[in-house]
Each structure stands twice: as structure tokens, then as C-alpha cells.
Amino acid sequence: MPKKGLLIVLSGFSGVGKGTIVKELLHRYPEEFSLSISATSRKIRDGEEDGREYFFVSREKFEEMLKEEKLLEHAVYNGNYYGTPKDYVLQKSEEGKNVILEIEVQGGLQIRNIFPDSLLLYVVPPSAKELYSRLTGRGTESQEEILRRMRRAIDEADYVARYDSMIVNDDLEACINDVYSLIREKQEEADRRDCLIRRLKEELYEITKEDEVL
Ligand code: 5GP
Secondary structure, eight states, X not given: OOOOOXXXXXXXXXXXXXXXXXXXXXXXXXXXXXXXXXEEOSOOOTTOOXXXXXXXXXXXXXXXXXXXXXXXXXXXXXXXXXXXXXXXXXXXXXXXXXXXXXXOHHHXXXXXXXXXXOEEEEXXXXXXXXXXXXXXXXXXXXXXXXHHHHHHHHHHGGGGGGSSEEEEOSSHHHHHHXXXXXXXXXHHHHHHHHHHXXXXXXXXXXXXXXXXXX
């Protein structure tokens, strides 16, 4: 049986480049990673495809999924539901894939509660001005929406302390390498721990199976 993959939560301000980082990790290390595709009740945007960016569902359908406990976590963001489908994530992790969840902070903390061994990464921009120019540059949101997202970032910023690591996305290449290194480190640490604990348990078992101990 392959060893279980890590659950990696990648959060960060809207427009910081999470999507690009995830896309690059999947492209460079296809054997190592799987991406969780969330369900959302928000409207599909131009250029998006159902089942690729998200599973686009009605509010009623989302509430039904919640009731049937089909979601690992969920949150409301700008009045829309977002949630992580349970089965896919658990299946990929069982297969040994590291599963990336690109989700916001409330969901990230729910994942930490259910899976204490998950890795929570938070990506920030080098400056607010740079964030503004990236949001304007991608041209997918109105000016009003951009400001709303930046205001939300003010509240979200306080959550960073509850994440394992913060990565500044200034130079994209360096940022991708940092994220990958943090994942490897976490994996190696978990492997060392599991290996030692397995050995210790075997030794403890051996020593204590006799009636007279030592
Ligand atoms: P957008 O509408 O721009 O695609 O996403 C809005 C926010 O929802 C982003 O911060 C994104 O990371 C977050 N998000 C996407 N999917 C999920 C999910 O399944 N759960 C949670 N908690 N947040 C999500």
C-alpha cells in the first residue's frame, strides 16, 4: 500500500498568483501532485469550464452536498458557497498523491482541524500596490470587485500566523521553488517521524510482551 499523500492548503490574497503556482507544480511534478477541484455556487466566468476550475452548482445543490456530508470543508466568500469534495481528496491521498487545496483561510483552518498533519501555506504579494496591479492586469474583475477583494485581504492577513509558512510571491520562479521545498521538508519530516515511531512501537512491543519486564 503506498504511503498516504500530504494535504497541502494553499491560501493567499486574491490575485497573488496562487493559481499560477499550483499550475506550475502540477506541470513540473505530475506524479507527485493532484489538485482538488472545489464545488461553488458562484456564477461561471468567461473562460472557465465546469469540472476544470470548479464544479459549478446551484445553492440548493451545494446545500444538499453539505447535508449529505460530501464536503471536507466549506466557506462563504463574497456571498457564494465554496467547498472541497471529500471523496476525491481522500482517494488521491490514499493513492499517495499530495493533494493541493487552493482555498481561503476559514476552509484552511477547518482542514487543519480534521488533518493536523496537513501543510498550510500562505502566499502574500511583495506590496499592496503590486497586488492591485496584478488584479487590474488580469482583467477578470470590475474595479468595484477588485476593491472588495483588497478590503477582504485586510481581514485575511491576520490569519497568516495560524499557517505553517508564509511565502512572498515577488519573483515567481523563486516562489514556486520555495513552495516545493517546504512541501519536501514536511514530507521528509513526516517520513522520519513515522519511521522512528514504527521502530519504537515494535521495540516496545517486544520488550513488554514478556511477563517479566527486563
Ligand atoms: P474565486 O471566486 O476567485 O475563484 O475564489 C474566491 C476564493 O474562494 C479564493 O480565495 C479561493 O481560494 C477560495 N476557494 C476556492 N475553492 C474553495 C473551497 O473549496 N473552499 C474554500 N474554503 N475556499 C475556496
